[in-house]
Amino acid sequence: MRIEIDSVSRVFGGHAAVDGVSLTVGSGEFVVLLGPSGCGKTTLLRLIAGLEEPDGGAIRLDGRPVAGQGPFVGPGERNIGIVFQSYALWPHMTVAGNVGFALKVRGLPRAEREARIARALAQVGLQDHGRRFPFQLSGGQRQRVAVARCLAMSPPIILLDEPLANLDPNLRGAVLREFRQMHRELRSTFVYVTHDQAEAFALADRIAIMDAGRVIQFAPPREIFEEPRTAGVARFVGSGALLPAELLARTSEGRMLVRVLGHQAVVRCAGDMPTGSGMLCLKRRDVALHRTWEPGLIEARVADLRYQGGGEIAVLALPDGQEIEVELGRAEPAPAMGARVGLSARDGWVIPGAVAARASEAA
Amino acid sequence: MRRAGAELWIGLAAAALVAALSLLPLLRLAVEAVDPELVRKTLSSPAVWRALGRSLETSLGGSVIALLLGAGFALAVGLTNLPARRMLALAVMLPLLIPSQIIVLAWIELFGPATRLLSLLGLGVEAGTTNPLYSAQGIMLLLGVEQAPIVFLAVRAALLATPRDLVEAARCAGAGGGRILGQIVLPLTLPALGAGFGLAFVACLGNFGIAALLGIPARYATLPVLIFQRLSGFGTSILAEAAVMAVALALVAGLGVLGVTWISRRRDSAVIGSASGADPLRFDLGRWAMPLGALLLAAALLMTAIPMAALAATSVTRAYGLALSSATFTLDHYARALAVPQTARALWNSLWMSGLSALLLAALAIPCAVAGLWARRRPVRRLFGLLGFVAELPYALPGVILGIAAILLYLRPLPVVNVTLYGTAGLIVIAYLARFMPLALRPVQVALLQVDRVLDEAAQAAGARYRHRLVSVAAPLVLPSAMAGALVVFLTAFNELTVSALLWSRGNETVGIVIYFLEEGGDTPGAAAVSMICVAFVFALAALATWLLPAPARRVLPWGR
Numbered sequence: 001m002r003i004e005i006d007s008v009s010r011v012f013g014g015h016a017a018v019d020g021v022s023l024t025v026g027s028g029e030f031v032v033l034l035g036p037s038g039c040g041k042t043t044l045l046r047l048i049a050g051l052e053e054p055d056g057g058a059i060r061l062d063g064r065p066v067a068g069q070g071p072f073v074g075p076g077e078r079n080i081g082i083v084f085q086s087y088a089l090w091p092h093m094t095v096a097g098n099v100g101f102a103l104k105v106r107g108l109p110r111a112e113r114e115a116r117i118a119r120a121l122a123q124v125g126l127q128d129h130g131r132r133f134p135f136q137l138s139g140g141q142r143q144r145v146a147v148a149r150c151l152a153m154s155p156p157i158i159l160l161d162e163p164l165a166n167l168d169p170n171l172r173g174a175v176l177r178e179f180r181q182m183h184r185e186l187r188s189t190f191v192y193v194t195h196d197q198a199e200a201f202a203l204a205d206r207i208a209i210m211d212a213g214r215v216i217q218f219a220p221p222r223e224i225f226e227e228p229r230t231a232g233v234a235r236f237v238g239s240g241a242l243l244p245a246e247l248l249a250r251t252s253e254g255r256m257l258v259r260v261l262g263h264q265a266v267v268r269c270a271g272d273m274p275t276g277s278g279m280l281c282l283k284r285r286d287v288a289l290h291r292t293w294e295p296g297l298i299e300a301r302v303a304d305l306r307y308q309g310g311g312e313i314a315v316l317a318l319p320d321g322q323e324i325e326v327e328l329g330r331a332e333p334a335p336a337m338g339a340r341v342g343l344s345a346r347d348g349w350v351i352p353g354a355v356a357a358r359a360s361e362a363a
Numbered sequence: 364m365r366r367a368g369a370e371l372w373i374g375l376a377a378a379a380l381v382a383a384l385s386l387l388p389l390l391r392l393a394v395e396a397v398d399p400e401l402v403r404k405t406l407s408s409p410a411v412w413r414a415l416g417r418s419l420e421t422s423l424g425g426s427v428i429a430l431l432l433g434a435g436f437a438l439a440v441g442l443t444n445l446p447a448r449r450m451l452a453l454a455v456m457l458p459l460l461i462p463s464q465i466i467v468l469a470w471i472e473l474f475g476p477a478t479r480l481l482s483l484l485g486l487g488v489e490a491g492t493t494n495p496l497y498s499a500q501g502i503m504l505l506l507g508v509e510q511a512p513i514v515f516l517a518v519r520a521a522l523l524a525t526p527r528d529l530v531e532a533a534r535c536a537g538a539g540g541g542r543i544l545g546q547i548v549l550p551l552t553l554p555a556l557g558a559g560f561g562l563a564f565v566a567c568l569g570n571f572g573i574a575a576l577l578g579i580p581a582r583y584a585t586l587p588v589l590i591f592q593r594l595s596g597f598g599t600s601i602l603a604e605a606a607v608m609a610v611a612l613a614l615v616a617g618l619g620v621l622g623v624t625w626i627s628r629r630r631d632s633a634v635i636g637s638a639s640g641a642d643p644l645r646f647d648l649g650r651w652a653m654p655l656g657a658l659l660l661a662a663a664l665l666m667t668a669i670p671m672a673a674l675a676a677t678s679v680t681r682a683y684g685l686a687l688s689s690a691t692f693t694l695d696h697y698a699r700a701l702a703v704p705q706t707a708r709a710l711w712n713s714l715w716m717s718g719l720s721a722l723l724l725a726a727l728a729i730p731c732a733v734a735g736l737w738a739r740r741r742p743v744r745r746l747f748g749l750l751g752f753v754a755e756l757p758y759a760l761p762g763v764i765l766g767i768a769a770i771l772l773y774l775r776p777l778p779v780v781n782v783t784l785y786g787t788a789g790l791i792v793i794a795y796l797a798r799f800m801p802l803a804l805r806p807v808q809v810a811l812l813q814v815d816r817v818l819d820e821a822a823q824a825a826g827a828r829y830r831h832r833l834v835s836v837a838a839p840l841v842l843p844s845a846m847a848g849a850l851v852v853f854l855t856a857f858n859e860l861t862v863s864a865l866l867w868s869r870g871n872e873t874v875g876i877v878i879y880f881l882e883e884g885g886d887t888p889g890a891a892a893v894s895m896i897c898v899a900f901v902f903a904l905a906a907l908a909t910w911l912l913p914a915p916a917r918r919v920l921p922w923g924r
Contacts, residue, residue, distance in 0.1 A: 084528045092550040
């Protein structure tokens with residue numbers, strides 16, 4: 001089922017928790033809402049669920065208006081399944097009672113209800129736990145019950161609000177894999193809220209990065225990582241350096257000659273990137289280390305050295321105080337602590353939002 | 364091992380103190396009542412069985428009424444959009460601050476000749492007929508009114524503790540308001556309903572003021588009243604029989620206490636998820652909100668505020684039975700009541716006895732709580748856990764049990780010092796200390812449990828000795844809660860009647876006793892005047908303290924949440 005969010009806002013006491021967000025989630029897509037706490041991602045999820053009513057804008061499910069146009073459609077009539085961060089299992093009902101509650105509300109006959117409860121519990125590997133009460137289960141089992149309760153209705157839209165936040169860290173990897181498999185099998189539309197990048201990149205078809213109630217980039221994980229639209233996204237998703245650069249000339253489609261800290265390099269950029277001044281994003285694998293500095297290279301000092309993941313990592317301090325990490329080749333002897341070295345850029349990405357921001361500042 | 368010395372010494376002193384105050388009287392009572400011949404003799408009396416039956420009957424009736432009133436108001440305040448919900452909640456909780464003997468007086472006035480309330484309702488009581496409150500039904504009604512706040516608070520707390528997610532999950536499953544109420548919210552408040560009912564039942568069993576003031580004129584004696592009548596009539600010669608009756612009452616009440624404990628344990632283990640601190644549902648009553656709100660507020664005011672107004676009117680009306688007007692207004696009853704040396708003495712006695720008890724208990728609660736909760740050795744913590752349960756008993760069980768136990772223990776001169784406490788103010792203070800210890804200890808324990816133990820360990824690492832840590836780390840952190848606990852002790856003890864009724868002697872009257880005897884002696888306006896003085900004093904003190912106490916400690920007060 002397709003979800004269309006059309007300039008939706010939600011205001012709490014004068015503060016816009018969600019501020020004019022527009023987003024279209026395709027049918028069967030897995031979208032992750034990612035951002036720091038307080039960025040509005042959970043409120044956006046609750047707006048989709050119908051647990052909040054928007055103060056402006058409209059929401060449509062498969063073209064049918066559910067909020068903002070015509071009568072408000074409550075959460076019970078939206079055909080959604082939801083997994084809460086706390087799991088929200090009803091403590092006075094058995095596992096089977098929890099899983100079958102929505103089926104009972106909809107008046108399904110007993111036999112069909114039991115079949116669907118059994119199937120949902122089997123899907124999460126809890127076949128034999130139907131008669132237990134939530135307080136008799138472990139944290140991981142409770143999380144599975146919450147997922148089974150959501151699956152029992154086979155909803156076309158599944159909403160998950162930080163479902164791994166209360167889970168033992170060593171269970172998370174396995175659960176992420178199960179979510180991917182579930183998505184492949186069900187072909188339902190998934191909207192998943194998290195503040196954890198690793199979860200987002202592992203799951204999403206597309207990630208919506210949110211900050212201060214707005215979506216600042218909505219793109220597939222690879223694009224978010226390699227072509228961040230703003231400095232904020234770049235800082236949020238990856239360890240790299242953001243350096244002011246002069247954008248000298250376009251060299252070919254999507255490439256540009258830039259000068260950064262006295263060094264000239266050809267890097268990637270957006271197709272319509274104008275020349276002028278801008279911001280360059282350099283990640284670890286974009287730079288090459290030279291044992292000595294010479295003019296034309298970026299000057300850097302070795303600030304720290306550590307061994308990690310089968311190789312030596314040098315942390316280099318740039319003249320403006322920022323740091324960038326470089327992986328040393330296996331055979332290379334490590335440079336001395338404090339040594340002056342040079343850096344050249346093999347690649348990089350010109351942040352498109354930075355120029356826009358400067359242009360608006362100038363205006 | 365000098366450090367362990369102080370810890371051991373203070374711990375032992377705290378344990379000995381709790382045992383001496385709470386455990387010793389109850390053991391003495393049990394020893395007295397264990398004689399099979401005596402038990403057979405006491406239980407062969409039909410009057411005892413009749414009184415026990417009446418106690419059960421009125422307590423069950425009273426707690427059912429309390430359940431209906433308390434739960435009804437809690438659901439209305441918690442789950443609807445009625446107007447003036449805060450005011451409604453305060454009106455329901457009003458009986459917490461007014462002792463039962465004064466509420467009874469107020470209700471008698473409400474149905475009395477001067478208010479004409481019943482005439483308005485077409486139930487007019489002709490002059491000379493008996494007030495309908497002097498009956499088993501009257502006792503049940505007033506017990507219900509008196510205990511309604513207990514159920515109200517329990518259900519209100521359960522509603523506020525219901526995680527919002529649980530209701531939202533049901534909404535997402537397509538459940539409507541009625542189904543959410545019936546299948547999610549009410550089942551989750553069921554343990555609170557059970558606990559509230561049990562607490563109200565045990566409190567009704569121990570009630571003396573209502574049962575005596577309404578039951579004695581109707582010749583309808585519950586067990587606490589029968590014990591009181593026998594002791595006043597025959598003196599300490601029937602003390603042994605009274606002990607057996609008290610133990611019988613304790614056994615019934617003990618079942619109630621066990622029931623409440625069991626329900627509370629179950630509830631604690633079942634709740635998953637964090638409390639939202641907000642009400643889980645808000646039913647829109649639409650155009651019914653205003654009329655229904657007015658009706659409920661009127662009902663809540665009828666429980667306490669309107670009867671109190673009737674009592675106030677009686678206290679300033681020239682002659683009993685006249686309607687209040689500018690012609691009949693007088694302050695003579697106040698002047699007359701205060702001119703009686705016994706009344707003035709009783710006010711002073713209640714003031715210093717409850718004040719001393721409150722201060723002593725607050726001071727003792729801190730080392731007792733620290734010795735128990737911060738003990739390093741597991742057996743010590745276990746011992747204090749057990750003592751904590753024992754300390755609850757004199758308060759949880761009917762007051763008459765502690766009264767009889769205290770008489771038995773202190774009737775004869777104390778060994779070694781050769782001082783007799785029976786018949787002195789000292790005995791009343793000791794009984795107050797035992798009875799109200801949980802009111803002081805509980806808030807301090809709760810506050811201490813919220814303090815991270817590492818604060819103490821950091822002071823320990825810095826080289827501070829146990830006594831120093833107790834004074835400079837633990838005490839300042841829990842002091843506001845200890846003060847709030849002391850206030851609750853003072854307000855409760857100031858108007859105490861049940862224990863004082865058994866332990867008072869000439870010169871050692873309390874205000875509760877004076878009001879009771881003024882009313883029993885037929886001086887209703889005098890009783891009304893003294894009652895109004897007490898109520899005004901208690902309300903002023905409660906308001907001042909609520910205003911002065913810091914916010915977290917205010918939560919200790921029942922009306923502070």
